[in-house]
Amino acid sequence: MASLWKALSRRKKFEGDSHLDTNLRRCLGLLDITFLALGQMMGAGIYVLTGTVVRNQAGPSIVFSFMLAGAAALLSAFSYAEFGASFKPRFPRAGSAYTYTYIGFGELWAFIVGWTVPLEYMIGNAAVARSWSAYFDNLLDNYVRNTTIGLFGEMGARGGFFSTYPDIMSFILICLCSCVIAIGSKVSANVNTSFVVLNIVVIIIVIVSGLSYADITNWTGTTADGLHSNFLPFGTTGTLTGAATCFFSYIGFEVLASAGEEVKSPHRTIPIATFLSIGIIMTLYILVSSTLTLMIPYDQ
Template sequence: MRASHVAAQLFRKKSFTSASALDSQLKRCLGVMEVMFLAVGQMVGAGLYVLAGTVIHKQTGPSIIISFLGAGLAALLSAFSYAEFGARYPRAGSAYTYTYVGIGELFAFGIGWTVILEYMIGNAAVARSWSGYLDSLVNRAISNYTLETIGTLSPGGSFFARYPDVMSFLVVCATAVIVALGSKSSAVVNTAFVILNLGVTAFITIYGLTFANFSLWIGTDENGKSRFFPFGIGGTLSGAATCFFAFVGFEALATAGEEAKDPRRTIPLATFGCLGLVTLVYVAMSGSLTLMIPYNEINPDAAFADAFAAKGATTAKYIITIGALAGMLNNLVS
């Protein structure tokens, strides 16, 4: 009797009626555009500037545009489930809430803490990357000043960093304050950074196309390999699997369900809108990059900056860095 009672408590499910699912203690103030940009901010971050170059150089070549289209389609199929759940159960909690309703409290408990851990580690990594990009923008002035003032805390290569990363701590505190001001305020800030980031991606794409050489896509090279499919169809399919990680973040839409106006309309529209926009951005940017220089000359670590530098457009490096900074701030705020 006692064991069955414990099992019943562990696997009990939360239930919502059609009316109670819409009840919320939070203010429903987010429209379609604001919810959509919340997910765009999660997806179009610094990862794009690194992921595209790595996949092009090692897996796909110019056929990365097909890989991104395939990955976008796979993400869309997954998004159908999130859109359905988000419309049916418009509550905060996303996967935690859906698991609680569908499977039970024990599994929801594990998933809830896993999601929290994911966001903690992810935000820490993004904050460190943001600090590094900002430091490179000012020619290492921040790290040099910190080392001169505080000194080295641990030798290079140890578990801990060489010096305390004050800037990453400050940016996490700043974004925490923005989020604490309320969903409307954080949505306004997030939208502003998304627009800035999309502006930078548009600049990279359009400016890159001025250096376009379509012969890099056509015919075969001196070794008889297709220029568009240098790694074959298998490489393109493998690249699609890697490119799927660029779409991770669309589930952020579901967390906004409890603060969205008319969530049964807002969540599905925002889901499909953000995936369409992000897929277009990825295809356009990666296509522009592969038309600028041969795929095997692309630097996986700094693909866009080095490509423009190879064309003599070194000023573009700073614009790309600003885009990466804006993208990472999007990740932190959203």
Template sequence: MPGVRKMILSHVMSGLCGKMNRVKHLDGDVMETPLRRCLNTFDMTLLGVGHMIGAGIYVLTGAVAKDVAGPGIVISFLIAGFTSFLAALCYAEFGTRCPKAGSAYVYTYISIGEFWAFIIGWNIILEHMIGAASVARAWSGYVDSLLDHAISNTTVLITGEMHEQLLGRYPDLLAFGVCISYALLLGIGVKGSALVNSIFTIVNLLVILLIITTGFYYATPQNWTRNFLPFGWSGVLAGAATCFYAFVGFDSITTSGEEAREPSVSIPFATIFSMGIVTISYILVSAALTLMVPFSQIHPTAALPDAFAAINHHWLKYMVSVGALCGMTTTLFGSLFSLPRCMYAMASDGLLFEFMSKINPKTKLPLYNLAIGGFLSALLALLFDLEKLVEFMSIGTLLAYTIVSSAVIVLRYRPISPPSIPLTPGTEDSSPETESCSPVSDKSNDTASAMILAGHLRTNYSWLTPVFGKCEPGGAVTGAVILFICASSTFCITFHFSKSILHPEAWWTILLNVFLLMIIFLCVFVMVAHQQNTTGLRFQVPMVPYIPCLSIFFNIELMIHLSVLTWIRFIVWMIIGMLVYFLYGIHHSKESDPATTYSMLMTSSEAGKSQWGATTRTAIKGALMARKHKEAADKKPIIDEEEIVQ
């Protein structure tokens, strides 16, 4: 009997690991979708810009410049923008590979596995929920400050204060109402809400241009020359980790890929354009602010209006307020726009509850998810303070960026077997017709060779065959990526805590850091030594694996600078997510049955005769029959009775 128990346990564990590591299969045309494809490159660019330029530029800039980095905030924004741009390139390549809703969640599901995809999707849900709640709270606080705190004083007078450390000082009814109102506005449809977002974003950009022009006109260079880095380089890095919050939101472009007319063109262009516009805007605004006002005199919460009031330009103060409200409105739009689509993608795969995968036939929107996401975001905005919300936002985003960058490397070195493409011209089955089309055949042969040889050692590195020759194609690169992440994490932790704990002058500390750097460079060398597959990509991340590796390293470095309390909250949220996955998602995943993948019900010869996403009787019958066979197979005993008797 102990042997029987061991066999049963090994069967269960192997099945569990197989379920956690199964990947998403996208069969058929990835352009087929039940959503409405109506967004162009301009709409998606303004969607990304509007999601990123909001509370960060009007609220965050003053606090970081005064208390964290000083005028060095310009370098902080440059570092945070560069780190986000590296991740944005990886998102853009994945967006052209798979133009589906869900962004990093879908990318991870395709390349790495279901368990890690659920972790990413679960954190993206948290990111957008907290993003919407924090911006709604900032929106309410900005209006309250313009009205000389009349709203907060009246609310406290009626409801009293909430004497609880984890909650805000008072329930913010205005922030609650703002979240609900914008969620209702998004329910009118994609094109209508995109038009409203574009108008607010253009107004915001015009106000920012006015701020930059006026700020540089009244600049005082002595504000920089006296003390440019008052808090040192540690302050610059800490400021970069905080300023990273300002760049959260470009993934809304890839999240809307399932509603883009030409995703292979719109996603990369919109991502690059929006990141460039936002990074330049943040750097110029922070430079104008710190040149106008000495960093010690900057108002931490209303920096720009106070700065223009100090130079007797009160009319600019009101213009800044208009831009701030427009900017925070578009940021709130971006979060509430992305949140229901991520929930829809996970529910369509069976990892969240089935009713969340329903699409309204009239608006072509996941209205259930919009209602749930809007209400939960409004509830967070009602009860929690802005500072407590912002602290918890960056960690999930940085983790998502890290895994997406890793997935780009894994997929680039993964071979794909092309169906029935001859590898060499002039085979036995070749006919005179094929011989007359030798240029086309050569091109097909090159494509087939690139697809099959991906993940194998390059010719120049054939001397590594005794070491990596027995590995599966792409397996050595996958192992190198995992080791690179572990070594980078250890190096960043060691470097971060070396000043206070590890004594950087100790010889063993130096030896440890040198050893870790050698492992990091060795991992990159192993990746470079293998062949890539770039066939069929309209947009490619340049300099792979160097740029994705840099993105991974910078993301890990910024995560290390987050507070311990943020990590504790992250662990609690992940425990809740693990309960959802192991009690529901792992048992209802569509990938548990090969005949019921995400696109199986949308792929048939009749798909072209109906609207996108129409399910045909043939596909449904095939899925039901396959499920019946699978259930019958699952009822068979693992061990025969004769083996138990023996």
């Protein structure tokens, strides 16, 4: 048992004179790494979660939900930024939470964390790809959905756990993204930066145009039962529940640490990029959710 425990708890040790030694090319600067984190975080919060959390959990108080979730993410980011610095005994290595757990707690816990990291990215990317596919199909009046069902038939009951049809478009989208990533870190970073800029432009257009339709009574009025305000239709509990769900939208900032071996001056770049990306994304989430809930009653 002692030998087994020793094997499971053995910790990672890095060889070499410098913690900056790596076989990878350090080609990513502050802008690249900041936009990398923004690209990973931007999808789920705005395009997937906001409408659901507003309608079912928090109402317009989703503004506070995003603030609370952002504060929690920032506290986690402090840990990543600390480990990502290059001064001993910190480790600017690829692997993110897996590497840090391997260093601090041992192989068993690192093995468990190592499998949860790809699971986290898989769920996040699948959710965004599925949402993108649904939005695009709506623009085509559900042509893709109807055509796919016509070819393959329905796979399950409507409203069930699984989709009623195979989402070929989401599959193709993820394959295309994988090909871009496989080309190389600098190329994929440039592609990511382009899409993040496009995303931010679209979001700004939505905010500016949406606020022209703002109706403050969507926040200041009372619910149908007269027991709660429109801003807190589900009470404080709903706001806290929404914050727990909204934390999912901040998943992705740890990609900064995962790319630690490809970053120039990681001791400076990783901490700054971490705080910049979380600050920017929190601001965008708050502005978008405020605009949405001022435009449309929360229950719609």
